[in-house]
Amino acid sequence: MTQDILVYAEHLNGEVTEASFELLAMARKLAGATGGSVDAAIVGPGASGLAGSLGGADRILVGDSDSLGDFNPQGHAAIFTTLVQAREPAIVLLPYTSVGMDVASIVATATDLPLVSYCLDLDASGGLTATCQLYGGKVEVDVEIDGDRAIFAMLSGSASADDGRAGGAGAIESIDAAVSDLSIEFVALNEPESGDVDITAEEVLVAVGRGIESEDNIEEAQELADALGASLAASRPIIDQGWLPKSRQVGKSGLSVKPKVYLALGISGAPEHLEGMRDASTIIAINSDPQAPIFGVAHYGWVGDIFDFMPELTDRLEG
């Protein structure tokens, strides 16, 4: 094995993702402790053209290939597995995203390396340790790894993407990105459907989460939003239930918003949600659980029942 750190550089639609630059920043920090080099692997169509942007890496391993489409879970996992087997890095970093999830578990099983998900921070200065978030961000754990090699799936925000962008020009190497006998065929990439309201352009958003309890209660939140001249948004569970359209979803799989005011009602604040709203200028959170992670990013918070709070605020705004 080596002391090297291998980063899976994720890209889609001709752009390297922010998550990938965060991984490079984390890798640089770890390389300071392990003394190894930082390698970044980028695979798929247009990889050669994107390699130059991965300046945070010492070596950039490029597998340019059109045969997999923009992303093929089976194909990308197979290529990255071969790479990890051949290079034997000490630490492998993937983003905990739709892409990283497809690759991480497959590579870990094929290489028999420990896998750690939901990672917030890593340390390699004295054995491998990690800090991770469990239970929708409600609990933090310290984790010790058995052995000196592992694969980590990192949550968004674990390091500064800008730090990962810095750096010179890494050496570029070509890798074999040919795979055959795939049973999954990429067909087409679809851009997001636009909705009746563009929540990314709204100054004020009233956002509801699981705490709204039922579809019937959405109306009460809508009344509050109307009184405030705001649009209604929601976290993923509400969208998945079909209570509001997908165009209203805030978070990792929905939209990122930066309104002047974000009023979060009954949203606990899972990491995936926080990712989409933490940059709002003023965040007000109302939740019955004093430990709800949303209070960690909110500027103002009140612990209590949203059904007590909503009519009070609506009255004041209408009066």
Added chain:
Amino acid sequence: MNIAVLLRAVPDPVEELEIDGEDLDRDFLGFVLNEFDDHALEEGLLIKEEVGGSLTAYALGTADEVEQMLHTAIAKGADSAQMLGEDLDVIDAHGQATAFADALRDGGYDLILSGVQASDELDGQVAMLVAAELGMPHMSVVISATPDGGDLKVTKEFWAGITADYRVSLPVVLGVQTAREAPRYVAVARIRQAQESGALESVDFDDPDPTDRVRITGMRLPEVGDGAEMIDGDEEAAADKVVEILAAAGVR
């Protein structure tokens, strides 16, 4: 189509969590079906209704919540259900995946569905680990899987609303985020019928050991309220204060 759906009980996401040493205090903790698994079940039921075949639901352990969620799956339309092992309440994702893979290996399944993630999967996603153990192709963050000839047309979500369509040959393991339709409701009377149907089977086998390669050495509630100025008082005081905050932010 021969379909298996893997269900897991997780701590109720709306409950406040308490910590006892290096684990949750589980004594008074409510467990519910992992919401993503509920979507996986719904997608499986929709596919079965479209092309016929059978659907078997699997879960680990014999806790009351586990039995209840399998009976609910039967009431919703699963043909049969299996409770695996006995003492599987606390086990890592690798251990869960091994248990599921052992149970599924000789089942001849065309399609294995489970939720894309669960809130306690510290050491990897069970659905993908099952795929890896069985050597089956896989895809996660699935938001639609519809039968198309002998294949599936599968839509995967990336981020910011971007999705991609795939043509997928069987067999395959899919980690479902959202079903095409909201998970169906089932009346309590139907669940009672399911309890009496005999469709739930308890399967005894050796409980896998946790792999213990990823050890939790400390657990804590994260510091919250660092940035948040907490508003004291009742809902009237809270509403008064929020009106002030809105004015200060220049939106009133």
